[in-house]
Amino acid sequence: MMFLLYETGLRIVIHTANLILQDWKQKTQGIWISPICPKMNDDRESKNNFKKDLLEYIERYRARPLQFWQKTISEHDFSSI
Secondary structure, eight states, rough: EEEEEEEEEEEEEEEEEOSSSHHHHSOOOOOOOOOBBBBBBBSSOSSSHHHHHHHHHHHOOGGGGGGHHHHHHHTTTTTTT
């Protein structure tokens, strides 16, 4: 998974591959790329559960370096997904 932060918003990339050479050359891969989700101007919630589910998934890692991404994700509107 990748989080790509732009001046215009946040994009999420989910892929099926491990990032090792053997997987890229020998196996079929899949990738999903979100639209760029704009930063929210208020505290409203997205119209779907994508953000909630993504935040719960990241929380399960219990990794301090991911706290930046948890905050960043919570500030963006995922209703276009």
